[in-house]
Amino acid sequence: ETGVTQSPTHLIKTRGQQVTLRCSSQSGHNTVSWYQQALGQGPQFIFQYYREEENGRGNFPPRFSGLQFPNYSSELNVNALELDDSALYLCASSLAAGAGNTIYFGEGSWLTVV
Amino acid sequence: GQNIDQPTEMTATEGAIVQINCTYQTSGFNGLFWYQQHAGEAPTFLSYNVLDGLEEKGRFSSFLSRSKGYSYLLLKELQMKDSASYLCAVPYILTGGGNKLTFGTGTQLKVEL
Numbered sequence: 235e236t237g238v239t240q241s242p243t244h245l246i247k248t249r250g251q252q253v254t255l256r257c258s259s260q261s262g263h264n265t266v267s268w269y270q271q272a273l274g275q276g277p278q279f280i281f282q283y284y285r286e287e288e289n290g291r292g293n294f295p296p297r298f299s300g301l302q303f304p305n306y307s308s309e310l311n312v313n314a315l316e317l318d319d320s321a322l323y324l325c326a327s328s329l330a331a332g333a334g335n336t337i338y339f340g341e342g343s344w345l346t347v348v
Numbered sequence: 349g350q351n352i353d354q355p356t357e358m359t360a361t362e363g364a365i366v367q368i369n370c371t372y373q374t375s376g377f378n379g380l381f382w383y384q385q386h387a388g389e390a391p392t393f394l395s396y397n398v399l400d401g402l403e404e405k406g407r408f409s410s411f412l413s414r415s416k417g418y419s420y421l422l423l424k425e426l427q428m429k430d431s432a433s434y435l436c437a438v439p440y441i442l443t444g445g446g447n448k449l450t451f452g453t454g455t456q457l458k459v460e461l
Contacts, residue, residue, distance in 0.1 A: 236390065236392070238390075265446045267446070267448060269449075274453070274454075275453055275454070276352075276435050276437070276451030276452050276453050276454050277391065277435075277449070277451050278451075279448040279449065279450070282442060282444075282446050282448060284444050284446050285444075287444070289442050289443065289444035289446055290442035290443065290444065290446065290448055292448070324390060324391070328446065328447075335447070336381075336393050336396065337381075337393075337447075337449060338393065339383075339390040339391045339392070340390055341389060341390045342389075342390055
């Protein structure tokens with residue numbers, strides 16, 4: 235139990251649709267990151283939010299966007315879904331400063347695009 | 349850039365010891381994490397090494413050699429519940445001070461009777 239909660243846990247969308255995934259960070263954590271994990275692969279960094287601003291982005295197109303709210307919770311939005319977007323989407327929370335600060339992951343949202 | 353290599357699969361026997369290796373190449377080193385991930389679940393933190401040497405934590409130990417770009421995770425007295433994917437990851441500090449993790453593909457460990 236990491237204290238990071240995500241919703242929904244599973245969902246199925248059609249190609250071209252849009253999806254919103256939600257995350258509540260661990261209490262006291264001000265930084266939220268999103269990762270995409272395809273089957274058999276390690277998680278890939280999508281982006282990070284700190285103080286409601288995007289604070290770094292991985293190699294993902296602009297149709298992946300996000301928000302962070304004053305209570306540090308966050309949303310990941312994906313527009314114009316493609317079949318390759320099918321993956322486990324992980325939210326992770328941490329404190330902002332320091333490379334050694336442990337990043338705690340939520341249980342993830344399984345997205346299937348058909 | 350950052351590049352991480354680890355074996356894809358390993359099999360070991362219950363009660364035995366297994367060593368999972370990880371080699372990395374990174375521009376600027378800020379430590380190395382190990383995570384455990386059971387099928388269908390979130391990765392859970394196991395260890396963080398920033399200095400050379402072995403750090404022991406119960407049945408699990410993690411070793412780091414910065415000069416060799418090498419780490420390993422040692423699991424002793426293997427139990428069936430240790431069957432999982434073990435992910436090696438290095439952090440990269442972002443401009444705003446937070447960090448992002450670059451993961452290897454994970455080593456799928458199967459513990460057999």
